Amino acid sequence: MAYEKELKIAQLAVARAAILTKAVFHEKAKGTVSKDDKSPVTIGDFGAQALIIAAIKHNFPSDEVVGEEEASSLRDQKDLASKIWNLVKDVKLSDAESDALLGGPIKSEAQMLDAIDMGNSAGGNKGRIWALDPIDGTKGFLRGGQYAVCLALMVDGDVKVGVLGCPNLPVDDSAPLTEDMGSAATDAEGKGVLFSAVQGEGATSQPLTKGPVAKGQPIHVSKISKVSEAVMCESVEPGHSSKGDNALIAEKLGITGKPVQMDSQAKYGSVARGAGDLYLRLPVRKDYIEKIWDHAAGDLIVREAGGQVTDVTGKRLNFSLGRTLTENKGVIATPANVHAEVLKAVQEVLAAK
Ligand SMILES: Nc1ncnc2c1ncn2[C@@H]1O[C@H](COP(=O)(O)O)[C@@H](OP(=O)(O)O)[C@H]1O
Numbered sequence: 001m002a003y004e005k006e007l008k009i010a011q012l013a014v015a016r017a018a019i020l021t022k023a024v025f026h027e028k029a030k031g032t033v034s035k036d037d038k039s040p041v042t043i044g045d046f047g048a049q050a051l052i053i054a055a056i057k058h059n060f061p062s063d064e065v066v067g068e069e070e071a072s073s074l075r076d077q078k079d080l081a082s083k084i085w086n087l088v089k090d091v092k093l094s095d096a097e098s099d100a101l102l103g104g105p106i107k108s109e110a111q112m113l114d115a116i117d118m119g120n121s122a123g124g125n126k127g128r129i130w131a132l133d134p135i136d137g138t139k140g141f142l143r144g145g146q147y148a149v150c151l152a153l154m155v156d157g158d159v160k161v162g163v164l165g166c167p168n169l170p171v172d173d174s175a176p177l178t179e180d181m182g183s184a185a186t187d188a189e190g191k192g193v194l195f196s197a198v199q200g201e202g203a204t205s206q207p208l209t210k211g212p213v214a215k216g217q218p219i220h221v222s223k224i225s226k227v228s229e230a231v232m233c234e235s236v237e238p239g240h241s242s243k244g245d246n247a248l249i250a251e252k253l254g255i256t257g258k259p260v261q262m263d264s265q266a267k268y269g270s271v272a273r274g275a276g277d278l279y280l281r282l283p284v285r286k287d288y289i290e291k292i293w294d295h296a297a298g299d300l301i302v303r304e305a306g307g308q309v310t311d312v313t314g315k316r317l318n319f320s321l322g323r324t325l326t327e328n329k330g331v332i333a334t335p336a337n338v339h340a341e342v343l344k345a346v347q348e349v350l351a352a353k
Pocket residue numbers: 039068133135136137138139140235236237239240241262263264265283284285288291294
């Protein structure tokens with residue numbers, strides 16, 4: 001099997017980071033600070049980024065990482081940094097062998113800050129680069145909704161390995177999506193799933209545990225034949241994708257069911273296992289450029305599960321252009337057999353605007 005070690009390290013690193021994010025999820029005070037773009041970041045985001053980068057660097061020292069977060073604000077906020085360190089230093093997988101594979105605990109607060117800053121790769125189309133979103137759906141994480149710990153390995157700009165840890169999604173691949181996924185999610189018993197894919201080898205799911213990782217079971221997109229019966233997934237946040245466009249597209253496709261709103265790449269995971277059928281993400285703002293860490297793992301997992309993922313022009317997402325999906329306009333993820341029909345409806349709605 002290709003990329004066997006990379007897959008295992010990615011799965012374990014995501015599982016270990018999720019131990020920390022789950023602990024923070026249950027805290028009232030999540031150490032939220034506002035970034036320059038006014039978006040939130042929490043103790044959970046910083047801690048998970050440190051833990052995952054430390055694991056990658058221990059195993060693949062010359063690999064680069066494009067990580068969402070950076071430590072500069074923490075270096076001025078000593079209290080926040082020490083709160084994060086107090087959590088990070090104690091996070092361990094349940095079996096010593098898996099924990100040792102990740103290099104054991106981070107040694108000091110200074111090393112934790114350095115690890116966070118190693119997520120500063122410029123990305124691009126050369127060499128081995130990991131795309132890391134330590135918490136995707138931070139607003140969902142804060143609201144008590146869905147969130148995902150997302151990690152993908154790109155080689156020469158092409159995504160080879162993708163892993164998504166979704167602590168608040170049902171373990172059961174056949175569990176239907178419910179309307180409260182965006183607001184009243186829990187990680188109680190029966191929740192927590194780890195999605196994985198390796199290029200050319202299919203996609204799998206397995207329970208998200210504290211380790212060790214097992215062999216996942218294969219997942220597939222839905223076998224939908226009538227698009228009018230599709231369950232559409234979209235963001236909770238109105239600022240992240242256009243719900244108005246989605247409603248018009250649904251109408252054109254004859255979809256009468258309400259869209260299921262949930263945060264994060266849990267949407268990609270849900271489409272990949274056939275719990276949802278379509279994921280549409282159409283821009284609300286002309287000047288927003290999508291980030292590679294918001295899509296790299298989910299894009300591969302959906303495609304390896306039999307889906308097709310493109311932008312609104314029908315082109316594959318291009319991860320080789322740097323930290324962002326430069327030039328991208330929108331995302332359409334569907335089972336491959338209905339993609340052309342959905343794309344056509346999207347294009348007609350956008351053309352009529
Ligand atoms: N104007 C915008 N348009 C599209 N995506 C946006 C956006 N502003 C922020 N985002 C991204 O939307 C992601 C969450 O997506 P979703 O709405 O599907 O949960 C955020 O990830 P983070 O939560 O990792 O910051 C952020 O990167």
